[in-house]
Amino acid sequence: MKGVDKVSEFKGMGYLKRKLATVRPRVLMRYRQYASKYHDSPVGLTIPPQIRDRYRAVLGWNAKGVDALADRLVFREFANDDFGVNQIFKQNNPDxxxxxxxxxxxxxxCCFVYVSADSDSANPVRLQVIEASNATGVIDPITGLLTEGYAVLQRDTDTEAPLLEAYFTSTETWYYPKGxxxxxxxxxxxxxxxVPVIHRPDAVRPFGRSRITRSGMYYQRYAKRTLERADVTAEFYSYPQKYILGMDPDAEPMDAWRATVSSLLRIDKDDDGDRPTVGQFTTASMAPFTEQLKTAAAGFAGEMGLTLDDLGFASDNPSSVEAIKASHENLRLAGRKAQRSLGSGLLNCAYTAVCLQDQFHxxxxxxxxxxxKWEPLFEADANTLTLIGDGVIKLNQAIPGFVTGETIRDLTGIHGAENTKPQITTQSEVVSDD
Structure with missing residues (x-):
């Protein structure tokens, strides 16, 4: 490409375009999984494809697994903000x-944040989220920033052909409009x-790992097949097949629909006084499908850190807040990990925005x-507030001023009065009150 592919220290825009072409199908597939629009290949020996297409199942477990974590990751603010970062994000629709x-x-x-300047607007720095299917780059494993990047800023809505492409380096940004x-x-x-914002990166996968895992997709596919088989079986369960033995071949044929829905069938004896035997095939039970669905739900819940209650299998006894927290321990750990990895990317985004705003590296x-700073993964109820309050009193009695209002906010998510000071009660005061 003009002006950039000749630079030896860069891999070039052509390399990044080929790299994006290899990862884009996998990202789009996961977006279709999230939107419950992914078409699984038909698997099975007993149900014909044309019958299976009539009873195609749609299941949103992958969306539930993503939303269960995403809805708990609530960004609060940047603490120790010496560069006015919070103001930049407030001007870019932070909600x-x-x-x-x-x-x-x-x-x-992962996703990418496109940082751009607009000197003609009241907002000098603009932030735009670009999904992983439209951007890529070469990452610096030390800082988590890109050494060079490529993004499709605009696509044709019908053909998905790029209309505006951009190539990013540390000194300039090249734009390639179509035509x-x-x-x-x-x-x-x-x-x-x-700037990349990455979920769960490691040395092998520097651009992170998706919340929609392969095993999660398998359990959802397994559950969809179970629902399709149950749907087809339900037709025979609703209208059991009947049979007649010993029917005279010369007898008038019986209408199949009338034989299915009629509550009373009349069959006369023949000239010899014999009558045919009428019977009904044993209907298949729906219980095995329910057990299969619960098995798939249990496997998916274990993969995502959820419970069967989260997937619609209600338990007999309602759980307390503490019981819900205990059952979602894996989800809490996944949330804390996501806060650390995503927080690093957001901090890099703030760093880049400040450098662009001040035009200084x-x-x-x-x-x-x-x-x-993130809000707590689980909101505090009255019982939790009581326990935290008792613990704060004891800690501050042992070490005066150890727990501050900011610490309590991190634990409970409650924003109290500004400039509050903890009231310290000494042991002698407690004894005199008694």
């Missing part, structure tokens, strides 16, 4: 931006203006004190 970034990262294993001449814009930030070490 939609953070939810969109978290959901896209959980589905596609137009390429042009570049200088980048004063000092790093590519395409700050040292990455200047942002080490800035922290990403």
């Amino acid at each position: 939609v931006f953070f939810d969109s970034a978290v959901l896209s990262a959980l589905i596609g294993s 137009g001449s390429p042009y570049s814009i200088a980048n004063p930030a000092g790093m590519p203006l395409l 700050y040292a990455r070490s200047r942002f080490v004190d800035t922290e990403v």
